[in-house]
Amino acid sequence: MKKIPCMLMRGGTSKGVFLLADDLPQNIQERDELILAIMGSGHALQIDGIGGGSPQTSKVAIISRSPHPDADIDYLFAQVSITDRIVDTAPNCGNILCAVGSYAIEKGLMPITGETTVVRIRNINTDTFVNSTIQTPNGQVRYEGDTTIASVPGHAAPISLTFLNACGTKTGKLLPTGRAIDIFDGVEVSCIDMAMPVVLIDAPQLNKTGYETAAQLESDKEFMQRLESIRCQAGLAMGLGDVSQKVIPKPVLVSPAIHGGTVNVRYFMPHKCHGALAVTGAIAIATGTLINNSVVKRYLTKHVDMQHISIEHLSGNFDVSLSQQGEFPLGLQASIIRTARKLFSGDVYVP
Known part of the structure; x- marks a missing residue:
């Protein structure tokens, strides 16, 4: 059995497996086969893995330090099919993104800078940049707080996300067909x-x-x-x-x-x-x-x-807050408040 360091985190209304890029094969096909084994895909319950048997819980975040001057952390998202053996890295997932900053700090990829720490994240899937503000009093990530979000029980510390260049993430255009209708x-x-x-x-x-x-x-x-x-x-x-x-x-x-x-x-x-x-x-x-x-x-x-x-x-x-930081639509930025929580940290075993 192969042992791989792993953290399970709730991000927003999703739950996902967080892995360091350095712990995975560089070959994409080998990496995807490993992810499918970790999640247990090919079975409706993902019974032989740690996937949750739902699209909201069959998600993976692959994290590394970023070489880009405008980012601290690179985040590659993978939506893992449940019954099919498909790992889709075309989309971003903003809910899983909610937990990326906290994970990066937990793994020592990002230093804490004060009562709050801003983590500059580059999403590899869409080549977009997001600033994530994490509560870090007393030199550690704080998960407890009074913020609530719909569809998640209880309350937790707020995480602020600001999407800096989200316009045309996959097509290069706000209106890819050139029409509003x-x-x-x-x-x-x-x-x-x-x-x-x-x-x-x-x-x-x-x-x-x-x-x-x-x-x-x-x-x-x-x-x-x-x-x-x-x-x-x-x-x-x-x-x-x-x-x-x-x-x-x-x-x-x-x-x-x-x-x-x-x-x-x-x-x-x-x-x-x-x-x-x-x-x-x-x-x-x-x-x-x-x-x-x-x-x-x-x-x-x-x-x-x-x-x-x-x-x-x-x-x-x-709730979404939009602001115009330049010419419309490219200068449009979006901000939201979400929550996240660390669920477990350890090793996942695969054949």
């Missing part, structure tokens, strides 16, 4: 690439209210097939090629907010409905509120305060 299978959508490529879909045009539960949506096989058809057509139109075996773009149902927020959504990962909302997806949706004629724009009932965009989802609200 596209029509696929007779349904109006907005294709946006901001932190994450997403396809914002007008829920009523798919005969949905947008307020259904995840079980209600996933059990409607005809709806799920239409959703995937639209996603694949949108992926092609966005320049992402054949996305049938990829997890991007993410499809999102959009409808009016009903609890005082800005807009209501149901977010897919892409073949299961998220119990809450992905960080990067939230940033893309929030940006949609600024785009004239977008699918989101039609449901806004009041003026949008860029500093306080509240997105309603299955288990609560997700």
Whole structure:
């Protein structure tokens, strides 16, 4: 059996395995085979590994010191398929990103600088830069605190993330198709690439209210097939090629907010409905509120305060703050508050 140092961490509403790049093979195929063994992929429960049998828990973060002058830490994210032997490093995961700064400090890759420590992170998947502010009183990472986030029990120390250059992360454009509205299978959508490529879909045009539960949506096989058809057509139109075996773009149902927020959504990962909302997806949706004629724009009932965009989802609200630090849209930055926690640290064993 091979022994590999490992840390399991909750980041936002996800849970993932954190590994040092130096502990993994440099050959990508060998690395991916090792990750599949660690997670136990190929079985619905990932019973022979430490994956959690859900897209929200079958995630891996590969961490190293960064050679880039504008970053301290490099972070490569891997979405690991549960039943298939696929390791997808195309997308970023903003929830797992929440725990990257804390992990880097725990592993001695980043020195503590005071009551708080700012970790400059480069996401390798999308070549984007994020500043993560970690609570570090008394020379150590603090996980306890009073901050709560939807879909996570209890409370913890706040972690502030600021996405510095998230516009066009995979396609180079905020609107990859060049239009605010596209029509696929007779349904109006907005294709946006901001932190994450997403396809914002007008829920009523798919005969949905947008307020259904995840079980209600996933059990409607005809709806799920239409959703995937639209996603694949949108992926092609966005320049992402054949996305049938990829997890991007993410499809999102959009409808009016009903609890005082800005807009209501149901977010897919892409073949299961998220119990809450992905960080990067939230940033893309929030940006949609600024785009004239977008699918989101039609449901806004009041003026949008860029500093306080509240997105309603299955288990609560997700707040995003947008700021303009240069010419629109490239100068658009996004900030959020999340939490993370170290769950265990030790070794994982693989055949």
